[in-house]
Amino acid sequence: MHKLTMAEIAKFQKDYHEKAQNNVAKLAVVNNGLLNASYNHEGANKLNRTFSIEVPTDNVTNQKQSGRCWLFAALNTLRHKFAQTNKAKNFTLSQSYLFFWDRIERANIFFENIIETATQPLDDRVVQSYMAAPDTDGGQWAMAVSLIRKYGLVPSYAQAESFTANNTSAFNQALNMKLRQDALILRNLVKNNKLDEAEEKRQEFLSAVYQMAVIAFGEPVQKFDLEFRDDEGKYHMDANLSPLDFFHNYFEDDLDDYVVLFNAPDHEFDKLYSLPFEDNVVGGSPVKFLNTKIDNLKAAAIAQLKAGETIWFGCDVGKASDRQNGILSRDLYLTDLVLGIKTNLSKKERLLTRASGSTHAMTLVGVDLVNDNPRQWKVENSWGEKAGKNGYFVMDDAWFDEYLFKVVVKKQYLPEKLVKIWEGPATAVKPWDSMA
DSSP states (O other), X not given: OOOXXXXXXXXXXXXXXXXXXXXXXXXXXXHXXXXXXXBOHHHXXXXXXXXXXXXXXXXXXXXXXXXXXXXXXXXXXXXXXHHHHHTOTTOOBOHHHHHXXXXXXXXXXXXXXXXHTTTSOTTSHHHHHHHHOSSOSOOOHHHHHHHXXXXXXXXXXXXXXOHHHHBOHXXXXXXXXXXXXXXXXXXXXXXXXXXXXXXXXXXXXXXHHHHHHXXXXXXOOXXXXXXXXXXXXXXXXXXXXXXXXHHHHHSOOOXXXXXXXXXXXXXXXXEEEEOGGGOOXXXXXXXXXXXXXXXXXXXXXXXXXXXXXXXXXXXXTTSSEETTTTEEOTTSBOHHHHHTOOOOOOHHHHHHTTSOOOOEXXXXXXXXXXXXXXXXXXXXXXXXXXXXXXXXXXXXXXXXXXXXXXXXXXXXXXXXXXXXXXXXXXXXXXXXXXXX
């Protein structure tokens, strides 16, 4: 094992002082921070807010201090469909309603996984993966589909946001502690072959989770009156709807037509993968990704935008991004230049080393094509109007290549080859896979 010596440190100091530019960089970074000191205005100025293809949208939503981006992006995609059909572009759907049911369903599937693995050691890697995150805010497109199919949809006014829905950390901590404690009890009962008692305890524990969720988010609405004015000022009213009535009467149930394309160069291309440990509803839509080349993601996204439909997508939003100005640009920060180093990990290498991954979901609502090639993309975020320009971001195409990982598109915009792969068998990956 190498032991650092004072002679080596003296050499490092000498190397530093031999480069005069290091002191200039130090002054800039010490006084302004690394990102401000390395901000590439030339790169940012190449982007604008004009797009050759753009779906008409207006107001944005705000997930606040929660990790519900996946749910916001899914409901934004659906509300834009409602807006086009009913000429109501500012109509919004309740995230809080589905978020409530997600807590109950995730607890149920967590208990199921715990019972199935009860005979495995507590330090087994799969068991540890379940215990590490019994319940989280994060999610996938398929998880939203499962919830919508089972529980329907409601307008945002019918199930308003609670303080806890907007600020989830304290509740998540309490719920996870409860679930872990319950898991230890269930494991012990199953290992001692007390299966009937384990089932009774599961029901008791689920009832307690329901109680916690009602206290935190309010009881989910069962009936409501649909009431809104369209963009032309015309009044609409449909009384006494259930959430499932609303979904089936006002939305086309084409959710099975959607395909999740993924771009993970560390996995085999044109292959279907499943992530069973991320499923949230027993018997619901399985979480699966069709891994393919980035050009296939772009082509499908462009085709869907041309058809006037927005797109759910997942990305690594913390990389090369300016939240205040709403800019996503690969070369936005020249940190290597300022620090006097060179980092050139490929997308594949970043995934393999866990330097990057899908951390946030948003909605593509436009693209600017030059000679049929994408130059920049319009992004609807869920961070409120103060992030970006009125809540919208602009993404350059190079950022799409490097930091966008998945898009949700309809089968009709895909080559038949990819559709057949999507409809075939999937290879399950482990909970610690880079696709997670």
